[in-house]
Amino acid sequence: MKIVNQASVVELGFIGGVALGARNPLEALQRLSHAMPMHSSHETFRVSIEEDQVHIHHTLAFQVDDESTHAVHVLLISMLQQLMRFTGLQSPLLRRVEMMPHPKAGLAHISKTFSDRLLPSKSGVLNVSIDLSVAQVPFQAVARDRTANPRVGQIQPLTEDRSLAASIRPVIAAMLHGGEPTIERIARAFGGSVRSLQRRLSDEGTSYSEQLDLVRRELALAHLNEGDVSLTDLSERLGYSAQSALTRAVRRLTGLTPSQLADDPRF
Structure with a gap:
């Protein structure tokens, strides 16, 4: 074979x-x-x-x-x-x-x-x-x-961040559209237990909730910069059950409402 x-x-x-x-x-x-x-x-x-x-x-x-x-x-x-x-x-x-x-x-x-x-x-x-x-x-x-071919040179350079936190962020982002991905779902995706995932993230000085917030913040900024995205659509894309939950989360993470965030040149 x-x-x-x-x-x-x-x-x-x-x-x-x-x-x-x-x-x-x-x-x-x-x-x-x-x-x-x-x-x-x-x-x-x-x-x-x-x-x-x-x-x-x-x-x-x-x-x-x-x-x-x-x-x-x-x-x-x-x-x-x-x-x-x-x-x-x-x-x-x-x-x-x-x-x-x-x-x-x-x-x-x-x-x-x-x-x-x-x-x-x-x-x-x-x-x-x-x-x-x-x-x-x-x-x-x-x-x-x-x-040795030209296409390999076009690959986006790999970051030096080889942490578990860096590995789970793309997985979280991929799961968000279907609702908030729980830590249990992420642990299953990585073939380990919730306790093991929590321990490894703690060893890296972070937590699952921090990584979830980070992913949502980055995605929110990216979508708001697109311009024509409604708050209802943004809530769904970020895995929130309601628009009000999105507003509270954005205010907690940035100190601004989603509309203020979209108009703020710093972001």
Whole structure:
């Protein structure tokens, strides 16, 4: 079974350019982790380092059947393995993979490709571990040269903010139109518990409510600058149940009413 070849990662456009513009797999994975919210609002791709292991955590923010989830996981681990091969190293390159098994075939049909490192995921979430020593091996020159095209230079530069807070803001923004996204929804999207999310945000000196306010403030300013947006429409776009709730929130955040804010040249 050969799902991903050396061209596949490059052909993913924005994501491919981000990944293969890096110097080694670890840098590529970290850049992907930050870029994913700009690429997709329905999935998360987190990368962390613990001792001598790189851990990759992938979740979908909506429910799909087990067979479809399995197909997504097979594609992702195939691409991860190919990314590691750009270093010139040979398999096995993934230390441990917890993934959704196929409802009928289980994991046996892909064991030849990924050896005995596959384990069924109890939660249905994809978790991959890679040795840090493998992830830090530089890419070969050929792999880097394959990304040399003008379009990669047009990608918006990635911010250096790799915090969890920076990662959840695009997810919050994507969910706002359907009503206020609760912390429970955000935690599910990131594949963790509410307590874990709160603790990590606290470690960064912030909170979920602060990030929600920040997203709403930025979106409110952007929409008000468009000019022809009603307060009712703005309330819906920002996930407020009523226009009065929007007015109170804007006054709390800026000291001004929405109409005053729209006319204030400072904003």
